[in-house]
Amino acid sequence: MRTLLLLAVLSVSTPALADHPGDRLDEAMAAKEPDFEQAERHPPAIKLRTVDGAEFDLRDLEDKVVVLSFLPQECGTPCADQQALLAEVQEAVNVTPMREMVSFVTVASSGSPVAPGRDDANWLGLTPREEGAVAELGAEWAELSRRGEEGPMAYVLGRGARSAGIFHGADFDRINMVLYVNGLTNAHPPEPGLFDRIRRLFQ
Numbered sequence: 001m002r003t004l005l006l007l008a009v010l011s012v013s014t015p016a017l018a019d020h021p022g023d024r025l026d027e028a029m030a031a032k033e034p035d036f037e038q039a040e041r042h043p044p045a046i047k048l049r050t051v052d053g054a055e056f057d058l059r060d061l062e063d064k065v066v067v068l069s070f071l072p073q074e075c076g077t078p079c080a081d082q083q084a085l086l087a088e089v090q091e092a093v094n095v096t097p098m099r100e101m102v103s104f105v106t107v108a109s110s111g112s113p114v115a116p117g118r119d120d121a122n123w124l125g126l127t128p129r130e131e132g133a134v135a136e137l138g139a140e141w142a143e144l145s146r147r148g149e150e151g152p153m154a155y156v157l158g159r160g161a162r163s164a165g166i167f168h169g170a171d172f173d174r175i176n177m178v179l180y181v182n183g184l185t186n187a188h189p190p191e192p193g194l195f196d197r198i199r200r201l202f203q
Helices: 002-012 022-032 077-093 097-101 134-142 174-186 194-201
Strands: 036-038 047-049 055-057 065-071 102-108 123-128 153-157 164-168
Touching (some): 022 036, 065 134, 065 174, 077 102, 097 102, 097 174, 123 134, 134 153
Parallel strands (some): 102 123
Antiparallel strands (some): 036 164, 047 055, 065 153, 153 164
16 A cells, blocks of 8 residues: 555656655655665776667666666575666656656676566666676675675666665665665756866766
């Protein structure tokens, strides 16, 4: 019932929830969701390939809120459970106006199984430029966390990819991720500063 009520509110008017705590969004979510933490620094650059072999830069999605996850073949059940939960998050997002503002991205090896029930309209399956590098990329992104946990992490990137919230494992409340995504869609996209422009020159 709680889920249906939330989705009804979101589908009627996303701006109605524009009173999310703004700069305190991460702080508020950390208090609400034990499996959430704010990344301690800017996310690293990541360049990938589509299933057709075309190069893909995550910065191509800078106008979107991005839910990013990694699916190494050796991860097994923990990653499969997280992918299934992310499919539920996507289903909840896609019945609201947020559908056009959010992209789900899973980085996996070629031929890896995808989450059942996902909507390919706004879920991209990408591979690293180097075959078999999924675990290495996942480990690099895991350094954004201070917890030192080995389980899979899902990263929610604000528009401009300058901030990231981390949802650990597959036990977080999907509604909390939906609310977090909603808060980011209501935030004004950041203007790139001098540091950002310099950083991009070396990526």
